[in-house]
Amino acid sequence: MTAAMYVPTFYVKQKFAMISNRYELLAANPDGSFGDLLGFAEQKKMAFKEQVTFYLDPAKTRPVFGFKARSVMELSAGYDVTDEAGNQIGFFKKDFGASLMRSTYRLEGPGYTGTGQERSQAVALVRRFVNLPLPIHFDYVDAGGAPLMSVERQGGIKDKYTVRVPDQRVDFRVAAAVAVAMDAMMDR
Structure with a gap:
């Protein structure tokens, strides 16, 4: 089964802003360079109930998908990823117990x-004590151990992530929501 919106590789670039985190979702050209804009999101820092809406462009002319916390106060409640019409297309949450030594997330989608x-x-442990722009890489696997997706942050002042999605069941919108949420949860 192939997801409704499957994109095998794309980039997430964080843009600097004082009161919000801004993200551009960019296609990956065959040569590895940045391609067309696939979406734009803005997340207010220190929002009481986490909600991020992704738009077609920076002018926010049309919302196309988003994610929202299920609960205001419960840290492990998780986030629903929804399409343009508000239908759930995925779910993710941080596993706080498993994340004490190495950040761990749970991911669900159709199939x-x-x-x-x-x-x-080693990077996980260093990152907990020192705020350096270290490269951070996350690998997601399904219940059988097969790769679902990976999110790789390149070190630098501005965060840039390469998202690879080898599993065609993983919708681009779910992968993008997870990548942006991970950045926001790590308070980058």
Whole structure:
């Protein structure tokens, strides 16, 4: 089964803003360079109930998908990913118990469930004590251990992520929501 919106590789670029995090979703050209704009999101820092809407463009002319926390106060409640009409197309949440040593997330979508975890235990431990722009890589696998997606952050002042989605069941909108949420949850 192939997702309604499947994109095998794309980029997430964070744009600097004082009171919000801004993200551009960009296609990956065959040569690895940035391609067309696939979407734009803005997340208010320190929002009481986490909700992020993705738009067609920075002018916010048309909302196309989003994610929203299920609960205001419960840290492990999780987030629903919804399409343009508000229909749920995926779900993710941080596994706080497993994340003490290495950040871990749970991911669900039509036809799959999976777990994502920081690739390097050493980087995970250093990151907890020092705020440096370290490269952070997350790998998501399904219940059988097959790769679902990966999110790789390149070190630098402005965050840039490469998102690879080898599993065609994972919708682009779910992968993009997870990548942006991970950045926001790590308070980058």
